[in-house]
Amino acid sequence: MSRNISGPEIERLIQYLGRIPGLGPRSARRAALQLIKKKEQLLVPLAQAITDAVNNIVICNNCGNIDTRDPCTICQDPKRDVSFLCVIEEVGDLWALERAGVVSGTYHVLGGTLSPLDGRGPEELNIASLIERAKDDSVKEVLLALNATVEGQSTAHFISEQLEDCNVKISRLAHGVPVGGELDYLDEGTLSAAIKSRKQI
Amino acid sequence: MSRNISGPEIERLIQYLGRIPGLGPRSARRAALQLIKKKEQLLVPLAQAITDAVNNIVICNNCGNIDTRDPCTICQDPKRDVSFLCVIEEVGDLWALERAGVVSGTYHVLGGTLSPLDGRGPEELNIASLIERAKDDSVKEVLLALNATVEGQSTAHFISEQLEDCNVKISRLAHGVPVGGELDYLDEGTLSAAIKSRKQI
Numbered sequence: 001m002s003r004n005i006s007g008p009e010i011e012r013l014i015q016y017l018g019r020i021p022g023l024g025p026r027s028a029r030r031a032a033l034q035l036i037k038k039k040e041q042l043l044v045p046l047a048q049a050i051t052d053a054v055n056n057i058v059i060c061n062n063c064g065n066i067d068t069r070d071p072c073t074i075c076q077d078p079k080r081d082v083s084f085l086c087v088i089e090e091v092g093d094l095w096a097l098e099r100a101g102v103v104s105g106t107y108h109v110l111g112g113t114l115s116p117l118d119g120r121g122p123e124e125l126n127i128a129s130l131i132e133r134a135k136d137d138s139v140k141e142v143l144l145a146l147n148a149t150v151e152g153q154s155t156a157h158f159i160s161e162q163l164e165d166c167n168v169k170i171s172r173l174a175h176g177v178p179v180g181g182e183l184d185y186l187d188e189g190t191l192s193a194a195i196k197s198r199k200q201i
Numbered sequence: 202m203s204r205n206i207s208g209p210e211i212e213r214l215i216q217y218l219g220r221i222p223g224l225g226p227r228s229a230r231r232a233a234l235q236l237i238k239k240k241e242q243l244l245v246p247l248a249q250a251i252t253d254a255v256n257n258i259v260i261c262n263n264c265g266n267i268d269t270r271d272p273c274t275i276c277q278d279p280k281r282d283v284s285f286l287c288v289i290e291e292v293g294d295l296w297a298l299e300r301a302g303v304v305s306g307t308y309h310v311l312g313g314t315l316s317p318l319d320g321r322g323p324e325e326l327n328i329a330s331l332i333e334r335a336k337d338d339s340v341k342e343v344l345l346a347l348n349a350t351v352e353g354q355s356t357a358h359f360i361s362e363q364l365e366d367c368n369v370k371i372s373r374l375a376h377g378v379p380v381g382g383e384l385d386y387l388d389e390g391t392l393s394a395a396i397k398s399r400k401q402i
Contacts, residue, residue, distance in 0.1 A: 005299045007269025009253040016250040019243055020224070021235045027223040033293050034222045035251075036258055036267055042220055043255055049217040050236075050248040052210040057237055066237055068208025092234050098206045 010036075062133075064109030064126045066091045074098075074106055081105045083140040085168075087130060087159065089113055089147060097145070105143075108133060113151035114158055127159060134166040141169040148175065211237075263334075265310030265327045267292050275299075275307055282306045284341040286369075288331060288360065290314055290348060298346065306344075309334060314352035315359055328360060335367040342370040349376065 010032065017035075018028035035043045059065070060072035067073055074080060074094075084105025088094055089112060097103045110125045122128075134142055144159060146152035160170045175193035177186060186194075211233065218236075219229035236244045260266070261273035268274055275281060275295075285306025289295055290313060298304045311326045323329075335343055343364060347353035361371045376394035378387060387395075 005274055005296070006267065007257060007274065009250070009257045009269045010267065012250045013254040016243075016247040017221070020218070020221070020232045020247070022224055022228040022232050023221070029296065030293065031221045031223050032254075033267075033291075033296075036254065039255065039258070042217075043251060046217040046220070047248060047251040047255055049210070049213045050244060050251065053214040053233075053237065054240065054244055054248055056208060056210045057240070066207065066211065066234070068210045073206055073208065090234075092231065095206070095230065095234075 063107050064091075064111060064129075065094055065107060082138050085130075085133060085139050085142045087142060087144050087146065089152060089155075093145065093147075103143075105141075110146075110155070113146065113149075113155040115151055122158070122162075125155075127162065130159065131162055131166065134163055134168050137167075139166075139168055141171060142166075143171045143173070145173050148173070264308050265292075265312060265330075266295055266308060283339050286331075286334060286340050286343045288343060288345050288347065290353060290356075294346065294348075306342075311347075311356070314347065314350075314356040316352055323359070323363075326356075328363065331360065332363055332367065335364055335369050338368075340367075340369055342372060343367075344372045344374070346374050349374070 013035075014025075014028050014032045017023055017031050018025045020028075023031060035046065056068040057066060058068065058070045060067055060070050060075055062071045062075045065072040065074060069076070081104045084103075085108055086097065086103045086105055087108045087110060088097070089110050091109055094107050094109060097107075108126065108130045110127065110130070112120060112125055114120055114122065114125065130142075133139060142163060144156040146156045156172060163170055174197060175190065176197060177183065177190065177194045183191065214236075215226075215229050215233045218224055218232050219226045221229075224232060236247065257269040258267060259269065259271045261268055261271050261276055263272045263276045266273040266275060270277070282305045285304075286309055287298065287304045287306055288309045288311060289298070290311050292310055295308050295310060298308075309327065309331045311328065311331070313321060313326055315321060315323065315326065331343075334340065345357040345360060347357045357373060364371055375398065376391065377398060378384065378391065378395045384392065
């Protein structure tokens, strides 16, 4: 869009909407128009929601989760099983596991994976604080719920070595056929893992 | 996402991001995480851009365009040909035509099409102000650049009847094969129009 057809505020709105992951420049223009049209219902509350988030979001000092309180809601929850520590790469993984409601314990967010090529060593991740937590007597099991990628698995390997001196059980997620998945679409690695870990019925 | 895993500010951010056209609930969550991660580069400027837009956006009283000044930038532009009035349905159409840079005149935004079933009569659209503008002696031609849909075309028909008493030339966009289009994918109406309006080469 050329510069001279609407004010700089509208251009800037389109520009920053376009930086939202999932919106390109074209959909940002369409979104901006819709938001402006429904200014009171959409644009004003969105501005308020973003401002509130900016002012209140903190990183939990204990587990690395994103929340508006520190320690985060999960770390403060007395119903959580503190003997079970679930290690994940990113906060998005925590949200996914919480949606499934399958983790009774607390989390530890690494903030990514080791990647020597990108210059991400152990110091760049929340590994030291994980070891510190794992040393606590209350922790009995550390589940390394990292992605089943090369980076995720090598990071899991590194962490399990670091945890050797701690008196904890170390576990990883099971590999296999995703529930609802069709064999025809699965890769050889997954099929091989599913055969190896077959269960008697 | 269950209620108790992060603060209400984050939930609200996800909720309102999800109302942006083009973002669903799932992509809103992913977008929220990315925005929070890059708070200073993305979230803070986005909040500022939206607040500026909310505070500054006005509808041009002359043509119905969205801008931060009234009359809008286009209506104020002395280089525009005021004898040529391009009528469009929505501001998005104005932006599309401006991106193409093909309209030398000014615009008039109807704000939609006539739709008796949805209770949208002539009073709901900016038709009265269009007739008023067309009566001005400086206006020589009114181009009804409405969508080639049933609603667009019936609205164009209605407006052209209203404009009969004004001393202006009334025109519409040409129908035909879109540039870059393949005949195989075009509907019969388009092909028929393209044959009827064929040009000698």
